[in-house]
Amino acid sequence: MEVLRVEGLVKRFAGIVAVDGLDLAVREGEIRGLIGPNGAGKTTTFNVISGLFAPSAGRVVYRGEDVSGLPMHRIAGKGLVRTFQHSTLCLEMRVFENVLIGRHLHNRSDPVSLLFRRGRWREAEDREHVDEVLRFFELETHRDALASELPYGAQRALGMAIALAARPDTILLDEPFTGMNPEETRRMMRLVEALRERGITILLVEHDMQAIMGLCDRITVMNFGRFLAEGTPAEIRADARVVEAYLGSSRRAS
Amino acid sequence: MPETRALRISGALALAAALVALPHVLSFSQQEILVFLVINVLLVMSYRFLALTGEWSLGHVVMMGVGAYASAIVSKRLGFPVPLAMFTGAAVAAVVAWLLSFPLFRMKGFYFLIGSFAAGEVIRLLWKRFRDPFGGPKGLKRIDELPDIELGALQIDFFDPVAYYYFCLIVVVVSLWFLFRVERSRVGLTFHAIHWRDNLAASVGVDTRGYRTLALVIASFFAGLSGTLFAHYVGAINPNRFSVEEMVYVLTWAIVGGTATFYGPILGVVLLTALNEVVFRELGLEQARPLIYGVVLIAFVVFLPRGIESVVPRLLRVGGGLSLSGGRRGT
Numbered sequence: 001m002e003v004l005r006v007e008g009l010v011k012r013f014a015g016i017v018a019v020d021g022l023d024l025a026v027r028e029g030e031i032r033g034l035i036g037p038n039g040a041g042k043t044t045t046f047n048v049i050s051g052l053f054a055p056s057a058g059r060v061v062y063r064g065e066d067v068s069g070l071p072m073h074r075i076a077g078k079g080l081v082r083t084f085q086h087s088t089l090c091l092e093m094r095v096f097e098n099v100l101i102g103r104h105l106h107n108r109s110d111p112v113s114l115l116f117r118r119g120r121w122r123e124a125e126d127r128e129h130v131d132e133v134l135r136f137f138e139l140e141t142h143r144d145a146l147a148s149e150l151p152y153g154a155q156r157a158l159g160m161a162i163a164l165a166a167r168p169d170t171i172l173l174d175e176p177f178t179g180m181n182p183e184e185t186r187r188m189m190r191l192v193e194a195l196r197e198r199g200i201t202i203l204l205v206e207h208d209m210q211a212i213m214g215l216c217d218r219i220t221v222m223n224f225g226r227f228l229a230e231g232t233p234a235e236i237r238a239d240a241r242v243v244e245a246y247l248g249s250s251r252r253a254s
Numbered sequence: 255m256p257e258t259r260a261l262r263i264s265g266a267l268a269l270a271a272a273l274v275a276l277p278h279v280l281s282f283s284q285q286e287i288l289v290f291l292v293i294n295v296l297l298v299m300s301y302r303f304l305a306l307t308g309e310w311s312l313g314h315v316v317m318m319g320v321g322a323y324a325s326a327i328v329s330k331r332l333g334f335p336v337p338l339a340m341f342t343g344a345a346v347a348a349v350v351a352w353l354l355s356f357p358l359f360r361m362k363g364f365y366f367l368i369g370s371f372a373a374g375e376v377i378r379l380l381w382k383r384f385r386d387p388f389g390g391p392k393g394l395k396r397i398d399e400l401p402d403i404e405l406g407a408l409q410i411d412f413f414d415p416v417a418y419y420y421f422c423l424i425v426v427v428v429s430l431w432f433l434f435r436v437e438r439s440r441v442g443l444t445f446h447a448i449h450w451r452d453n454l455a456a457s458v459g460v461d462t463r464g465y466r467t468l469a470l471v472i473a474s475f476f477a478g479l480s481g482t483l484f485a486h487y488v489g490a491i492n493p494n495r496f497s498v499e500e501m502v503y504v505l506t507w508a509i510v511g512g513t514a515t516f517y518g519p520i521l522g523v524v525l526l527t528a529l530n531e532v533v534f535r536e537l538g539l540e541q542a543r544p545l546i547y548g549v550v551l552i553a554f555v556v557f558l559p560r561g562i563e564s565v566v567p568r569l570l571r572v573g574g575g576l577s578l579s580g581g582r583r584g585t
Contacts, residue, residue: 050457076459084457090450100440101447105459107440166458 001028003170003201004049004080009058011044018044020225021058026170031192031202033212035236036222037245042205043085045222046174049203050082051075062170077105081168085175087155089162091148095139098147098158099130102165130165137161137191153184157191164195171195173204177211189215213237221245273423277416284531285415291527292422293483296429298507298519300476303433305513306442307469308449309366312501313354313374314477319496320377321347321478322485326397327387329486336400340482347478348471350377355467362452371498381493393492397485412487422483429476434516436472445469499544506551512561521562526550 006024010017019041026032034042047053049060051072060068067075072082090098107126134140137157142150147158156176163171176192177185189211196202206212212219213233221228221236223245229236236242277285301314325343328334334342358369381388388394400412400421412418436442444465447455452462485491511522526547534540554561 052453071461072453072456073459073461076457081459082457084453088451088454090447090454092450093446097443097446100443101455101460102458104440104444104455162454162458 003028005061007059010056012056030217033216033219034205040222041225079169081163081166082172083159083163089147095142096130099161099165102162133161133165170201177208277419287531289415289419293480294523296426296480298523300473302513302519304469304473306445307466312371315496315501316374316377317347317474317477318481320350322481322491325482326394326485329398343482344475344479348475351470351474359463378493395490397489506547510554512563515563518563
């Protein structure tokens, strides 16, 4: 079944067309890669789907509902949650507090208990869920550390932990492997795989070809803001247009 | 940790006793200063509450003024009893802040700062322009004071600064308790998240603009409340009392004390008021107050940007390790 559909998506910035009529359909439970050379419009596509930018034209349909142009927090409320490039965390806060932020939609304490019951909101259900998420990402030993003290790979995992705490049914991962060493990459691949096993649909933008070929069920390739190709990793690897987009035109080169 | 708890309780009791005894060791004029100090504590603490979301406003003293004007007008014109007028004044400040949030929260950071300044000046110009009901440049005079209380042998005249000090103390302590509880709740965590990474907060479903508005409205309510405490004690207010010069004092208190902890701004306002009233008054330098505050502000920004609160943990560790930590750590 189709979870997310992008129809004729266009995003312009002051004269530059970053995304130019992209169509994309993501099926439930798959790991879908979105790749393309630098400047192909992948991150812009992400930003439009997640609600950071409104589209200039076209539609984003999530579970049959038109969500184009909704603010990010409303889209998150529908179960579509994104992560960010680099370490977008509250570095000054503790690891478990970061995960608690992700619990925002699922912990609405009433004003009275907020004022009178000492620290109640942090207890029981929240604690359980936070600890479960931390265990999932193998962060439980860092629970009380400041986010800034974590090694890089663990910071990236914490970014995903915050997203998972929001109990999404689709996660958009924005370059989760960037800047990682091979060991961290292997670990992260295992985590993404485990996320899918929880029934979460995953759309990821990535430059690391090894990771993306090893992980994705299907891959969509963009070039110059347009759809270029789609298929399994093997099909994409064999696609002449994709090779050309990445390595440059052979005609021009010769 | 029963010892820590006992230590905390005895510390709180000692502080309470000191606050109750304090006016009795002061002269009349110092008692008046004490009243203003307590009012200013509420003002700067409400300012810090807004700063939790990362937004710094230059209109906060004007919101204090909105509370003062509204309270004065409903008590004079509509005959509201003073305590009800005070609550009404604070509520009007909250409503005005809510209305202003629509244009202002289209902006963030520096632009919000300038926008809040402009919005504040517009309000001050309205007070100056409309003699009815705001009294024009001369403002409002003969604002009702709190009615005396007579309960048999107990007679309280709120014209007496000691009595008014106790009244303000109760109002301020309850207000600070409220602000503290909200900060320590899930809502406070959300404010911090918006401060540090508003996109991250939004990505997991936080309505960042809604929460910024909530912080502004609550902060303005208590700023307005401090204004009503001021108006009904002094009995006269005018537009210049709520000018940007006063705003700079509030900023200085907050920056000198630091805003990361709950006690930081209180330290700032208490120490600077003591410095101002004890040292400068003795030296006859009161007229130079804006100059001195400017120098102090620059000195702190350069040499101790995180405020006095940032050296407190070190002092306490030396002094035996009593934990006073009120708010969340971080700058």
